[in-house]
Amino acid sequence: MRGTTLCGRLLGLKRTVVEGFELVEAADGSDDLVVRVRPYAAEAAKCSRCRRVCPGYDGGSGRPRRWRGLDVGELRTFIEADVARVNCPDHKVVAAHVPWACPGSRFTSAFEDTVAWLAANTPASAVAELQRTTWRTVSAIVTRVVARAAGRVDLLDGLVRIGIDEVSYRKGQNYLVCVVNHDTGALVWAAKGRDKATVEKFFSALGEERAAKLEVVSADAATWISEVVKVQAKNAVMTMDPFHVVQWGTDAVDQVRRRTVAVLKGQKLDEEASALKGSRWALLKNPENLTSDQKVTLEGIKSTNDDLFTAYLLKEQLRDVFAQRGDKGKKLLAGWFSWVAEAGLAAFEKVAASI
Numbered sequence: 001m002r003g004t005t006l007c008g009r010l011l012g013l014k015r016t017v018v019e020g021f022e023l024v025e026a027a028d029g030s031d032d033l034v035v036r037v038r039p040y041a042a043e044a045a046k047c048s049r050c051r052r053v054c055p056g057y058d059g060g061s062g063r064p065r066r067w068r069g070l071d072v073g074e075l076r077t078f079i080e081a082d083v084a085r086v087n088c089p090d091h092k093v094v095a096a097h098v099p100w101a102c103p104g105s106r107f108t109s110a111f112e113d114t115v116a117w118l119a120a121n122t123p124a125s126a127v128a129e130l131q132r133t134t135w136r137t138v139s140a141i142v143t144r145v146v147a148r149a150a151g152r153v154d155l156l157d158g159l160v161r162i163g164i165d166e167v168s169y170r171k172g173q174n175y176l177v178c179v180v181n182h183d184t185g186a187l188v189w190a191a192k193g194r195d196k197a198t199v200e201k202f203f204s205a206l207g208e209e210r211a212a213k214l215e216v217v218s219a220d221a222a223t224w225i226s227e228v229v230k231v232q233a234k235n236a237v238m239t240m241d242p243f244h245v246v247q248w249g250t251d252a253v254d255q256v257r258r259r260t261v262a263v264l265k266g267q268k269l270d271e272e273a274s275a276l277k278g279s280r281w282a283l284l285k286n287p288e289n290l291t292s293d294q295k296v297t298l299e300g301i302k303s304t305n306d307d308l309f310t311a312y313l314l315k316e317q318l319r320d321v322f323a324q325r326g327d328k329g330k331k332l333l334a335g336w337f338s339w340v341a342e343a344g345l346a347a348f349e350k351v352a353a354s355i
């Protein structure tokens with residue numbers, strides 16, 4: 001699956017696009033997770049002081065800024081972005097609003113809230129140790145956020161439904177194991193690796209008592225995940241992550257589209273081929289998010305290209321299966337299987353075989 005999609009979903013970043021991420025080695029030899037993001041355009045048009053929508057000034061200084069986020073498992077986490085500037089009638093040329101941090105802060109709001117909560121309950125030196133920062137930083141943060149101290153304690157507390165994923169980065173050369181809390185959508189743990197030992201590390205951080213409270217653990221088909229889950233989360237039901245399955249459907253549509261483009265080119269139908277090349281997003285987006293141009297594109301495919309439109313409908317029905325759940329979902333899934341058998345699209349037959 002795409003790591004950037006996962007990262008955004010997992011870090012709980014709102015109104016933000018995740019562009020990429022990587023692990024970089026810090027001065028002390030440990031690994032830092034750097035997540036590259038940009039705010040939605042509607043957010044970046046706001047003044048960071050008063051949140052009013054203002055005329056833009058420029059795209060930023062050209063040097064990206066970084067915010068320290070909450071540690072995720074073993075990784076120190078940073079959010080990195082270019083910050084545009086706006087020209088506010090009241091505040092003049094100032095940095096645009098970013099959804100993840102307060103103006104002027106080098107820390108994400110989640111990080112500040114956590115530090116403030118801890119500082120209210122723990123000596124500052126202990127907080128500094130725990131959050132791997134200095135006591136000077138701790139007292140500065142506390143001063144700033146004491147008014148809006150919100151209680152975020154242990155990310156691993158209260159987990160009931162979780163997902164365990166492997167995410168690749170640097171072109172698939174390196175891997176992270178990520179754990180998501182399905183009830184909040186937050187990333188709660190991550191560590192480098194893609195093996196049983198890494199998954200076991202998560203369960204030792206979680207502890208037996210909290211592991212026993214897990215009811216659902218979703219994962220992709222990797223046996224090195226499921227084998228550990230079976231032993232460590234005795235009361236949990238293992239499921240296939242619907243997110244993955246829908247992603248497979250989306251990938252299958254893209255395969256059909258690429259094959260169709262190749263066939264058209266082979267028949268020297270260049271115009272038709274390039275029209276389909278531009279149709280990628282119309283086919284992959286959820287229908288409720290389509291622009292009116294994309295709807296027209298889709299209509300065109302419907303009238304000229306049977307296979308591709310069938311692929312599109314198969315993807316959409318697969319999405320419906322998981323939206324419905326229960327008996328209705330089961331019926332839809334059964335219908336979906338027989339439709340795949342009839343359609344004769346290899347890409348979808350492969351998906352059907354994996355479910």
Ligand SMILES: [Zn+2]
Pocket residue numbers: 047048049050051052088089090091
């Ligand atoms: Zn302003």
